[in-house]
Amino acid sequence: MNQFDGLQRKTSVNMADSLESALRKIPARTPPSGLFERIRTSIDSEIQLRALRRRVWGFAAGLLGIVAVIFGFWNLLAQELAQSSFMEYLRIFWSDRDMVMANWNDAASSLLESLPVANLIIWLILSFFIIGFVWKALETWGKSHPHGIVRHLSV
Amino acid sequence: MQRTDTDAILVEAFLKGDDEALRFLYERHIPGVYNFIARTAPPEVDVEDIVQEAFIKAWRSLKGFKRDKNFKTWIFTIAKNTLLDRLKSNRTISFSLLEEGMGEDGPAFDPADRRPLPDEVLQMFESDKYASELLGNLKPPSRAVVVMHVLEDLSFREIGEVLGEPMDTVKTRYRRAIQELARLLASKPGNEGKF
Numbered sequence: 001m002n003q004f005d006g007l008q009r010k011t012s013v014n015m016a017d018s019l020e021s022a023l024r025k026i027p028a029r030t031p032p033s034g035l036f037e038r039i040r041t042s043i044d045s046e047i048q049l050r051a052l053r054r055r056v057w058g059f060a061a062g063l064l065g066i067v068a069v070i071f072g073f074w075n076l077l078a079q080e081l082a083q084s085s086f087m088e089y090l091r092i093f094w095s096d097r098d099m100v101m102a103n104w105n106d107a108a109s110s111l112l113e114s115l116p117v118a119n120l121i122i123w124l125i126l127s128f129f130i131i132g133f134v135w136k137a138l139e140t141w142g143k144s145h146p147h148g149i150v151r152h153l154s155v
Numbered sequence: 156m157q158r159t160d161t162d163a164i165l166v167e168a169f170l171k172g173d174d175e176a177l178r179f180l181y182e183r184h185i186p187g188v189y190n191f192i193a194r195t196a197p198p199e200v201d202v203e204d205i206v207q208e209a210f211i212k213a214w215r216s217l218k219g220f221k222r223d224k225n226f227k228t229w230i231f232t233i234a235k236n237t238l239l240d241r242l243k244s245n246r247t248i249s250f251s252l253l254e255e256g257m258g259e260d261g262p263a264f265d266p267a268d269r270r271p272l273p274d275e276v277l278q279m280f281e282s283d284k285y286a287s288e289l290l291g292n293l294k295p296p297s298r299a300v301v302v303m304h305v306l307e308d309l310s311f312r313e314i315g316e317v318l319g320e321p322m323d324t325v326k327t328r329y330r331r332a333i334q335e336l337a338r339l340l341a342s343k344p345g346n347e348g349k350f
Contacts, residue, residue, distance in 0.1 A: 019333050019337055020305055020333070022280045023280065023286075023305040023306070023336075024306070025281050026280050026305075026306060027281065028186065029193035029194060029202075029283075030189070030190075031186055031189035031203070035203065035206065036178065036181050038207060039210045039211060042207065042211050043211060043214050046211070046215075
């Protein structure tokens with residue numbers, strides 16, 4: 001390094017330090033007031049949207065599961081109905097009305113006895129359960145999202 | 156948990172469910188990030204929107220934030236990437252300017268005959284308009300380095316982390332930016348002979 005290099009380095013450092021001091025005087029651009037609140041609001045909206053998505057997926061999965069179970073039991077019920085004498089009795093109700101009316105008490109009890117009661121009860125319980133599930137979900141939805149699904153999905 | 160706690164403690168507290176920690180953390184860093192974006196981004200960019208998006212992205216990624224990392228560097232990196240993404244999506248603005256390599260800030264300035272800046276020139280920096288004009292002459296990568304180092308007190312190592320560049324590259328970029336600023340100052344009408 002020659003003498004000139006040393007001088008150049010020194011003056012360069014002086015200039016840089018001086019310019020740095022000058023740059024530090026530049027006023028900071030300050031954020032508008034309430035910026036944090038706006039960020040917080042956006043975060044809250046996203047939290048709500050995530051919760052909504054979870055609920056929608058949960059509801060859809062639950063509904064699908066219940067429908068699948070109901071469908072399965074319905075098939076089982078249909079099979080048992082086909083195997084039982086219920087359909088035969090029902091046909092008699094249709095074809096021989098006079099005889100059924102004359103012995104309506106026995107005919108009715110025979111018809112009821114021929115029903116696959118256990119499967120029928122399960123199927124009815126499941127049907128009521130799905131109605132209750134949908135009802136409850138809609139009720140909860142209405143309480144927590146009074147502005148409707150479209151607004152929330154568009155956030 | 157207090158407002159004066161370190162970033163690491165505030166992050167930890169937020170992840171444990173303390174919402175107030177997020178407020179303390181964000182209120183500490185919003186001004187710096189805002190200043191950085193406002194001073195670095197082209198005038199067409201909506202600074203508030205970028206800052207807002209950057210902090211929301213940070214919130215989404217907070218779970219993955221490594222506790223041994225510097226939060227300030229991390230949030231500046233997110234802000235820079237958010238700005239770049241925005242510029243890429245707004246094709247009207249040339250984002251290549253922000254990402255281009257170093258060493259293109261004009262001819263190297265020879266500082267051998269320069270003296271410290273006179274007081275009247277120093278005072279001119281207190282004007283936002285003057286400062287914006289002057290910094291606006293620098294190319295965005297150099298402007299970003301100057302803003303982060305001088306205005307936001309980030310070290311060269313930290314700036315390197317934010318920009319994804321080696322520390323020596325950042326130092327060179329800074330030195331050239333300072334030289335370029337000095338050349339611009341010297342060439343401004345009325346400043347002749349003051350240096």
